[in-house]
Amino acid sequence: MAQYFAFQWHITDDCDQRCKHCYIFAEGHPDLVTMDWEKMMFVLEQCENFCSRFGRLPYFYITGGDPILHPRFWDLLLQFKSRDIPFTLMGNPFHLNEEVCGRLRELGCDKYQMSIDGLENTHDWFRKPGSFKTTLEKVNCIKGAGITSVIMTTVSGTNIDEIPGIVDAVAAAGVDVYAFARYVPTSSGKGNEKSDWYIAPDRYRDFLTEMDSIYRRYEADDACVTYFNRKDHLWTLFEYEQGRFQIPADARPGMIYGGCNCGNCHITILPTGDVYACRRVQNSRVSNIFEEDLSDVWLTKMERYREYDKFKKCSRCKLLAYCRGCPAVAAGSSGGNFYAADPQCWASEEL
Numbered sequence: 001m002a003q004y005f006a007f008q009w010h011i012t013d014d015c016d017q018r019c020k021h022c023y024i025f026a027e028g029h030p031d032l033v034t035m036d037w038e039k040m041m042f043v044l045e046q047c048e049n050f051c052s053r054f055g056r057l058p059y060f061y062i063t064g065g066d067p068i069l070h071p072r073f074w075d076l077l078l079q080f081k082s083r084d085i086p087f088t089l090m091g092n093p094f095h096l097n098e099e100v101c102g103r104l105r106e107l108g109c110d111k112y113q114m115s116i117d118g119l120e121n122t123h124d125w126f127r128k129p130g131s132f133k134t135t136l137e138k139v140n141c142i143k144g145a146g147i148t149s150v151i152m153t154t155v156s157g158t159n160i161d162e163i164p165g166i167v168d169a170v171a172a173a174g175v176d177v178y179a180f181a182r183y184v185p186t187s188s189g190k191g192n193e194k195s196d197w198y199i200a201p202d203r204y205r206d207f208l209t210e211m212d213s214i215y216r217r218y219e220a221d222d223a224c225v226t227y228f229n230r231k232d233h234l235w236t237l238f239e240y241e242q243g244r245f246q247i248p249a250d251a252r253p254g255m256i257y258g259g260c261n262c263g264n265c266h267i268t269i270l271p272t273g274d275v276y277a278c279r280r281v282q283n284s285r286v287s288n289i290f291e292e293d294l295s296d297v298w299l300t301k302m303e304r305y306r307e308y309d310k311f312k313k314c315s316r317c318k319l320l321a322y323c324r325g326c327p328a329v330a331a332g333s334s335g336g337n338f339y340a341a342d343p344q345c346w347a348s349e350e351l
């Protein structure tokens with residue numbers, strides 16, 4: 001069977017929250033944009049053409065803002081259903097109830113992803129009062145409808161000490177999948193070593209060590225239903241050092257086997273039609289889907305994210321083909337250089 005290609009599609013900027021780390025509001029977006037129906041149909045067609053040209057199957061991550069606030073949200077899901085395209089929703093908990101979740105499932109929703117960014121006080125400070133409790137309460141509603149519930153955390157220096165507590169809350173709520181990603185500094189100063197948001201590489205390694213032992217404890221417990229997705233690519237470095245990841249003997253030089261998805265199997269489309277290599281890489285706009293054919297963009301302008309020998313540190317690392325850290329974090333911390341060293345990578349230059 002053909003492999004999936006992931007389209008992260010932000011259909012609207014509209015949202016009930018104003019998270020402190022949000023890209024949309026951090027950039028002081030002058031107008032909140034919502035893509036209109038005609039354009040949405042064009043995007044769907046472009047994505048399907050793209051997949052048939054490259055022999056892939058489309059998979060959509062529909063998000064916003066909060067995608068459910070899009071005025072044609074349900075019509076879009078009907079389109080997915082009729083075209084037999086699987087999708088995940090990444091949104092807020094506020095508009096979910098049994099009926100809504102049941103309908104989402106009927107229309108083919110595979111997973112529903114929400115965020116928890118700290119224990120109750122921290123999370124509600126980041127997002128909005130009541131958000132923490134509402135998020136965990138809606139997990140049952142999502143699962144009850146047969147949808148996989150996913151919780152993601154954005155980790156920074158401001159909440160790193162609270163992540164073990166979040167894991168306990170998530171496991172107690174019976175969440176199906178849990179993962180964290182690192183905060184991408186969106187404004188000057190937040191990535192530097194004096195900022196509260198910064199995490200030093202050694203601290204990050206210690207954090208992964210602690211999380212690994214917490215995960216293992218839960219993984220050994222039959223009562224825990226949560227799958228802990230070791231999503232950050234620096235887990236590969238951690239597992240390599242532990243001897244749990246080995247470079248395959250038949251690995252071919254110059255091949256990319258995993259790690260950062262930029263330029264490989266993922267693309268982001270914004271409500272304006274702007275196409276990004278990755279939404280988290282602030283300056284990675286490569287085109288606009290209404291101006292250029294998506295397949296052509298993939299073969300031409302996306303090449304600038306496939307220059308693996310340009311990675312300042314990773315290009316000399318044994319794990320280049322499997323990791324590359326998170327270039328979004330590297331770019332956000334270095335004034336926009338996608339190929340800068342990942343600021344939390346603790347690997348020595350000799351690795």
Ligand code: SF4
Nearest residue numbers: 015017018019022065
């Ligand atoms: S929920 Fe998402 S889109 Fe809404 S403000 Fe928060 S980060 Fe931004």
Ligand code: SF4
Nearest residue numbers: 314317323324325345
């Ligand atoms: S140098 Fe790059 S590839 Fe190597 S471990 Fe660090 S982030 Fe990963």
Ligand code: SF4
Nearest residue numbers: 260261278326327328
């Ligand atoms: S830049 Fe970071 S967030 Fe974006 S695809 Fe690569 S690893 Fe993932």
